[in-house]
Amino acid sequence: MIQTLSTRTVCCKLSLDAAAVTAIRATAEAFNAAATYCASVAWSERITNKNKLHHIVYGPTRVNYGLGAQLACCARDKAAEAVRAARANGHDTCPTFRPDSSIRYDARTYRLMSLDRVSLNTLTGRVMGQIVLGEFQRRHLYDTSWKIGGAELVQRDGTFYLHITQTKLNPTPDEPTGLLGVDLGIVNLAADSEGETYSGATVQRVRERRFQHRQRLQTVNTRRARWRLRQQARREARFQRDVNHCISKKLVAKARTARKALAVEDLTKIRERVTVRRAQRRARHSWAFRQLRSFLSYKAAQAGVLVVAVDPRDTSRTCAVCGHCEKANRVDQAHFRCLLCGHTAAADTNAAVNIASRAVRQTAYCAAPTPVGGASTSPPALAVGI
Numbered sequence: 001m002i003q004t005l006s007t008r009t010v011c012c013k014l015s016l017d018a019a020a021v022t023a024i025r026a027t028a029e030a031f032n033a034a035a036t037y038c039a040s041v042a043w044s045e046r047i048t049n050k051n052k053l054h055h056i057v058y059g060p061t062r063v064n065y066g067l068g069a070q071l072a073c074c075a076r077d078k079a080a081e082a083v084r085a086a087r088a089n090g091h092d093t094c095p096t097f098r099p100d101s102s103i104r105y106d107a108r109t110y111r112l113m114s115l116d117r118v119s120l121n122t123l124t125g126r127v128m129g130q131i132v133l134g135e136f137q138r139r140h141l142y143d144t145s146w147k148i149g150g151a152e153l154v155q156r157d158g159t160f161y162l163h164i165t166q167t168k169l170n171p172t173p174d175e176p177t178g179l180l181g182v183d184l185g186i187v188n189l190a191a192d193s194e195g196e197t198y199s200g201a202t203v204q205r206v207r208e209r210r211f212q213h214r215q216r217l218q219t220v221n222t223r224r225a226r227w228r229l230r231q232q233a234r235r236e237a238r239f240q241r242d243v244n245h246c247i248s249k250k251l252v253a254k255a256r257t258a259r260k261a262l263a264v265e266d267l268t269k270i271r272e273r274v275t276v277r278r279a280q281r282r283a284r285h286s287w288a289f290r291q292l293r294s295f296l297s298y299k300a301a302q303a304g305v306l307v308v309a310v311d312p313r314d315t316s317r318t319c320a321v322c323g324h325c326e327k328a329n330r331v332d333q334a335h336f337r338c339l340l341c342g343h344t345a346a347a348d349t350n351a352a353v354n355i356a357s358r359a360v361r362q363t364a365y366c367a368a369p370t371p372v373g374g375a376s377t378s379p380p381a382l383a384v385g386i
């Protein structure tokens with residue numbers, strides 16, 4: 001069993017004096033121009049390996065953009081990762097970075113002096129900043145079981161934030177004594193194989209209300225309305241994340257207490273698989289199933305709970321008792337009645353039981369966080385706080 005690594009990001013507001021702001025703005029501009037250059041080279045030469053890219057771009061980056069040795073490496077890394085992600089997602093244009101995009105800092109380019117003071121590399125030497133620590137940030141940064149790594153300096157609406165990365169080794173998972181199946185849906189965001197459901201009714205109501213609000217704002221299209229739209233989008237994302245956190249936490253705790261592994265649907269095909277009415281399509285597509293799923297994976301990894309991904313095909317129309325598969329088994333959205341053996345159950349619970357029993361026959365363990373030593377795929381970076 002490979003041991004995995006969890007990563008989390010703590011977002012802290014920065015308080016900077018005017019001179020520091022000027023230095024950082026100029027650095028961000030040069031840094032992102034350099035990253036855009038590195039990305040264009042990586043893109044046209046089809047390079048994603050950082051070492052290979054380094055040999056070509058290091059000299060020009062330092063000479064043309066005035067970056068120090070370490071910041072030049074950080075710009076190269078940011079570019080290489082963006083190009084790799086763009087290729088993996090099938091994009092056909094090279095990624096570029098805006099002048100006010102983030103600056104990446106690593107262990108050599110920034111330093112936490114105490115936990116509320118930070119020293120940052122700029123084009124004109126180091127500047128000091130004050131980290132505004134809330135109770136939340138304090139608790140996370142002072143937790144010494146998490147190791148502090150690199151950081152991204154982000155600007156938004158004229159304010160600077162430092163997104164500090166922390167890592168921790170996950171415990172080796174216990175040998176499970178059973179499986180807890182989980183079915184993800186719209187009406188019930190999640191249902192487990194023991195009959196418990198995690199409702200999405202509140203979520204749907206809130207989303208519907210906000211959708212209508214958004215449409216009103218879009219027809220107005222003034223500066224103020226656009227600002228409101230952005231604000232609303234962020235609020236909605238926070239709400240959604242909070243709901244996903246609560247559900248995944250409950251499920252992982254339940255599995256842990258019962259010493260069970262979690263069985264979940266393999267979501268890679270979910271959009272193709274699910275046929276939904278037009279009216280529901282927006283809810284289905286905009287709801288962050290992937291987020292819930294990734295929260296489940298990383299929380300499970302941190303708690304030492306195994307996660308098994310199964311092919312979800314036909315789980316909602318197959319009888320959990322006799323295995324008879326027929327579309328008409330599912331009476332309506334909520335109810336399941338087997339046409340062969342007469343077994344009745346809540347439709348989501350029936351699906352969750354099927355997922356659990358499929359997992360028993362299958363051993364595709366899916367631990368989402370990065371295996372130690374392999375740094376190519378990034379784990380679900382959880383942005384917490386602000």
Ligand SMILES: [Zn+2]
Nearest residue numbers: 319322338341
């Ligand atoms: Zn049956």
